[in-house]
Amino acid sequence: MFEKVDALLIKTPDENFFYFTKLEGFYENSYAVVLPDKVITIAPHLEEKADYFYKSKKELEKILKDVAKVDKLGINGEALSYKDFVYLKKLLKTKLIDVSQEIKKLRVVKKPDEINLIKKAYRISNEVVNQLDFRNKTEKEIVKEIEMAILKNNAKLAFEPIVAFGKNSAIPHHMASNKKFVLPALIDLGAKYKGYCADITRTFIDKRGKKVYEIVEEALYMAIDNMVEGIKAKEVYELIEKFFKKHGYKMLHGLGHSIGLKVHDGYALNKKADFILKENMVFAVEPAIYTKSFGVRLEEDIIVGKRKGKIIA
C-alpha cells in the first residue's frame, strides 16, 4: 500500500478502523491515520481512547490537517461515503487515492491471532447449530434461538441467521417465516467473536434429499482439498462447477467468500476469481444445489494450506 500512498486515512464506520487500531466502541466520526511506522487515532471526546480528541468540527479539522499532511493520501473507497470524500478532498487539499483493493489484499491473509478468533467464532457457531431443538418450532423461533445461543456464548451475531424449512430451503436467502419445522431444514448462521466472523451452513434432510446431499458433500470435500497455496481461486470454482454439471446440476451462486472482520470480507470464490490462494487465507466455502422443491447448502470455514485446505475447527 505504501508504494502508492504516504498514509492511509480511515474514517468510521469502517471495520478497518478496528483492524488498524484495535479500538472497540462507538467511535462515530472517528479517524485513523495509518503511517508506515505508526497509527494515529482521532475521536470525539466522548470516547475512551484516542491519540487526539476533538470537541468541535473546527478542532477536528485542525487535527486532520495537521496529522494527515502528506502528498498522497490513501482512502478506502469502498467504505468512505461520497459526501465524506468530497468533504475531505476540499479540507485537506491533497490527492486522495482509493486503495480499497490494497487494503483487502492486506487483510485476506490472516495472522495467527486472527485465525484463533475465527476458530473461536467457528466453534461457537458449530456448537450452537448442533444444540438446536427444532421440534414444533417455526423458522422465526429458531432464528431467535440461534441468536440467543450465540450471545450466551459471549459472542455477537455475524449476521441474521437464515432458517429455511421444507421448500423454503430452495431460496438461498430466504427470510424466516412462521413456517413450522419440516425437513429439509437449512440453517445458515455465524457468530462474531472479538470482531471476527464465522459463517457456516448445515442442511438436515430426509430421504428425498439424500442423493443431492451426497453430491454437495462430495463437492465440499473436493473444494476443501483444493484450497491450496498457489492455486488460482477460480480453478476451485470451476472444479466444483464441472463436478455439479456431471451430475446434472448448476451453480446458482459463488462457491464462497473470504471471511474475517466482515462475513463477506473482500474476496469471492467465483468464475472471475483471478487471485492466487495463499496459506492462511480463510474462506467460507459453500457448495449448494437448489432444486425446485428444496435446497442443500453445506458451508464450512476453511484455511488455505500449503498442501491442502482444512476446516478451521
Added chain:
Amino acid sequence: MFEKVDALLIKTPDENFFYFTKLEGFYENSYAVVLPDKVITIAPHLEEKADYFYKSKKELEKILKDVAKVDKLGINGEALSYKDFVYLKKLLKTKLIDVSQEIKKLRVVKKPDEINLIKKAYRISNEVVNQLDFRNKTEKEIVKEIEMAILKNNAKLAFEPIVAFGKNSAIPHHMASNKKFVLPALIDLGAKYKGYCADITRTFIDKRGKKVYEIVEEALYMAIDNMVEGIKAKEVYELIEKFFKKHGYKMLHGLGHSIGLKVHDGYALNKKADFILKENMVFAVEPAIYTKSFGVRLEEDIIVGKRKGKIIA
C-alpha cells in the same frame, strides 16, 4: 426531493432501501429506484423479492441503465461509497446529485406506523432495563443480560448497550469492562423493532449523586416540555445549556438526536441545530452531567407535539 431530481437511486447497504421498499433481508448489492409514483427494486437472484433479479454484473448493468434512465439522478451521498459513486457515474453517464439532506428531511417527521414501531421498541427497552438484576454482576455481564433480554422480546439490538459502574459513568461512551456493580450505574440501551430504534439511558445513583441527578432530571423535563412544533431546535439546546450553567455545569455533548431506522437518524439537537421542530419528529433527548468521579445521563424518546413534547411510551 423531486424538485431537484427525476429519480433517486439507493444502493445497499443503506437503511433507505428498507425505508422506500419495506424489503427485509440480506439484499447485498441491491438497488431501489425511487420515482415520484413508484419504487423499482433490483436484487441478486438469491433474494426472495424484487422487481428485477440479476445473475451477473452484466445483467445488473443492463437493468440499471434501463430503469435509472433520467436526466437528474439523486443519490444518498452519506451512504453511497466513493467507489460506487465513481462506478455509477461512469456506467449511467448521467448527472448524480447528492440529495442526502433531502432524504433526511423526508425521514425526520415520522408517519403513524413508524411512531408505533418506535413506541414498541421504546417499551421493550424500558421493560428490559427495569428488569435488570445488577447484584454481583460485572458491566460485561449486564451488557449480555440486556442483549439477551432484547432478543427474548422479539426485537434486535439498536446498538451495543453502554453499561458503566462507579467512576466509569463519567465516560459517556465507556466500553463495558469486568468491573463489578457499584453505584452509580449508567445504562444506555436500545431495542430495534421491525427496523425502528429506541435509545434510552437510566442512571441509578447513591446519595452522592442525588443533587446532580435532580438537576439532570429537571433539565430532561424542561427539554421535553419545549419539544414543540415551531421552536428552533437549537433553542431547546440553549435552554438546557443555560440551566446547567446556572448550576455550575457544562454540556459535554449534544442534547440529543433524531431516532428512527438508525439510532442517530440524521438530525442533532445541538447549538448548530437551525431546523424548526415539527409535530411527529422523534428524538432521543439526553441531558447529562459528568463530574470527575461519576456521570448522570437521563435519556428519553420524545415525540414533538403541537403544544408540548411527550415521551413515546
